[in-house]
Amino acid sequence: MMLRLVPMSLVAVVAVLSTAAAQTASPRGPGQGNPAGTPAGTREATAGMPAPRQFNQADRTFLELATKGANAEVEFAQLAERMSRDTAVKQFAERMTREHQEANKRIATFAHNAGLPPMQGLDPDHQALHDRLSKLQGAAFDRAYVDSQIADHQVMAQLLEYEIGSGQDKELKGLAAELLPTILDHLQTADGVLATLTPTVANRR
Structure with missing residues (x-):
């Protein structure tokens, strides 16, 4: 049986999103009404000055998790471009590099x-997955890489749907709505690539 190399943070993503949604919607005490999740202490706009850009807890949770996943997609794709010998896998990886970088x-x-700090390198869970993938070769690498891509894109689709439904910033919600069809297409493509990696092909390597 093929075990999916999925970071634990991705396995727990639904719980993370549920917690964030609860924080966004949680009632506050008298005089602290803040249904949009605006951080305490945010300055009000002065006359003639635009209000500062506001992101609620859902926006911030989405950005934090999406940044981790998006950076990992490029790192894993570049690894697959170097290590895979399968044409379909290499073409898929090249597409992931190109489209996720943008x-x-x-x-x-x-x-x-x-106001989130820039992401440098991979988060610990994705780094552990990257290290495991790096030790595989041939058909074992191809299947593990594509299988992990299916899992990652399922999570990314959940994140985008979460932002569309729970986010506050209109432009960010618009970006999520724009990216969702692409991520779903990536997922469908990954499913198709995995279907081509049959045991017969693997045995010839």
């Missing part, structure tokens, strides 16, 4: 505007 720039801009 999306990453846009997500990073929003993260900067939200």
